[in-house]
Amino acid sequence: MNVLLIGSGGREHALAWKIRQSPQLGKLHAVPGSAAMKSLAECHAIAVDDFEKIHACCLAKKIELVVVGPEAPLAKGISDFLSAKGVKVFGPSQKGAMLEASKQFAKEFMGRNSIPTASFTILYSAEFAREKIKENKKYPVVIKADGLAAGKGVRICANEEEALSAVSDFMEKRIFGSAGSKVVMEEFLTGREASVLALVDGKSFLMLPVARDHKRLKDGDQGPNTGGMGAVAPVEISAPDLEIIKNEILQRFVDGVKKEQIPFCGVVFAGIMFTPDGPKVLEFNCRFGDPETQAIMPLLRGDLLSLLKACADGKLAGKELELNGQACVSVGLAAGGYPENPEKGKEITGLYKVPAGALVFHAGTEKKDDGYVTSGGRVLSVTAAGASLEEARKSAYAAVSKIHFEGMQYRKDIGL
Numbered sequence: 001m002n003v004l005l006i007g008s009g010g011r012e013h014a015l016a017w018k019i020r021q022s023p024q025l026g027k028l029h030a031v032p033g034s035a036a037m038k039s040l041a042e043c044h045a046i047a048v049d050d051f052e053k054i055h056a057c058c059l060a061k062k063i064e065l066v067v068v069g070p071e072a073p074l075a076k077g078i079s080d081f082l083s084a085k086g087v088k089v090f091g092p093s094q095k096g097a098m099l100e101a102s103k104q105f106a107k108e109f110m111g112r113n114s115i116p117t118a119s120f121t122i123l124y125s126a127e128f129a130r131e132k133i134k135e136n137k138k139y140p141v142v143i144k145a146d147g148l149a150a151g152k153g154v155r156i157c158a159n160e161e162e163a164l165s166a167v168s169d170f171m172e173k174r175i176f177g178s179a180g181s182k183v184v185m186e187e188f189l190t191g192r193e194a195s196v197l198a199l200v201d202g203k204s205f206l207m208l209p210v211a212r213d214h215k216r217l218k219d220g221d222q223g224p225n226t227g228g229m230g231a232v233a234p235v236e237i238s239a240p241d242l243e244i245i246k247n248e249i250l251q252r253f254v255d256g257v258k259k260e261q262i263p264f265c266g267v268v269f270a271g272i273m274f275t276p277d278g279p280k281v282l283e284f285n286c287r288f289g290d291p292e293t294q295a296i297m298p299l300l301r302g303d304l305l306s307l308l309k310a311c312a313d314g315k316l317a318g319k320e321l322e323l324n325g326q327a328c329v330s331v332g333l334a335a336g337g338y339p340e341n342p343e344k345g346k347e348i349t350g351l352y353k354v355p356a357g358a359l360v361f362h363a364g365t366e367k368k369d370d371g372y373v374t375s376g377g378r379v380l381s382v383t384a385a386g387a388s389l390e391e392a393r394k395s396a397y398a399a400v401s402k403i404h405f406e407g408m409q410y411r412k413d414i415g416l
Helices: 010-019 051-060 071-075 078-084 094-101 103-112 126-135 160-172 239-259 292-299 304-312 389-400
Strands: 003-007 028-032 065-068 120-123 141-145 154-157 183-187 192-200 205-207 216-218 222-225 230-233 266-275 278-285 327-334 359-362 365-368 371-374 378-386
Touching: 003 010, 003 051, 010 028, 010 292, 010 304, 010 359, 010 378, 028 051, 051 078, 065 078, 065 304, 071 078, 071 094, 078 094, 094 103, 094 278, 103 120, 103 183, 103 278, 120 126, 126 160, 126 183, 141 160, 154 160, 160 183, 192 239, 192 292, 192 304, 205 239, 230 292, 239 266, 239 278, 292 327, 292 359, 292 378, 327 389, 378 389
Parallel strands: 003 028, 003 065
Antiparallel strands: 120 183, 141 154, 141 183, 192 205, 192 266, 216 222, 230 327, 266 278, 327 378, 359 378, 365 371
């Protein structure tokens, strides 16, 4: 079948790499794709929110399945638009995407469906927020912008001053635009974090290997919160925790979208904190994680495309995941100045010296002459699999050592 992949980042590059391995694939197309993805897919220079042009592309290229990578077009309703025109889409409806696009909607959905999560208060104005913060006696506290903020709209505030500063930035300075029109003040949960992703067809789910991303810029989880500086998979979790994740989180999620008539065919991505009271959901995303996808795709032995198609057909029940038994480490290489002010146009050298077996997924690059230059904050995801996490780590960092661009930043402790 002919497939159209929406998006242009490291996540989409990894998805394209995996989908290309499917014996069911006819031709792979991407909108807009990237220079690096051109070896895997025919790329079309169409904006991800230009639904009319995307539909015209589907007709012209006889597309049988659209796979949506980023959250923004999902939140704007691309699945509803294309589905109404008879195009099959892997990616939830606009209402389903609200589970990521509004923290308030997600928290209230969790409450209605008895999904374990942190206690919270919705703050509708800066004045009301300041009042509630002054009443709050327990720190740290978490302040989250309600809307989409590219993974950066969360502040862990150690004291009242930091909480007031977050409210000022989100609600008054609007550093994330309308995403900060409301904020959620949330109980701070302690423990280890992990990313649990599952394919969902609206009635059943299939869990992918558990991953862990590293969100902060510097080693030892120091520095500003970024969209993710690397990831590892799989993450070992105890049998009791796994039961809670399957029965009290994923099953209740699926039961909830079914009961509330929220069309959801796609990925649910639950950010989980393993607290002393058991696993709790930090937030839901409604698409493949970035950078988790780059660490999960090399672990899948089976045909990903057949599973995505089964979701779109509502026939996921009974399907199984084939894994290769390996571990994977993906290291993010970020631009100088990232995350606040990433430097662009820096020449990238050494891509052709990366050892065989390592994978380099392009997140923010552009082609220039015979090579690539930086064009975004997160530039590359350098990825390797191995028989153990230590082996994968060694291979990934051996590949990183071959690559250079001016101002390059990366963590040395991914997978430790």
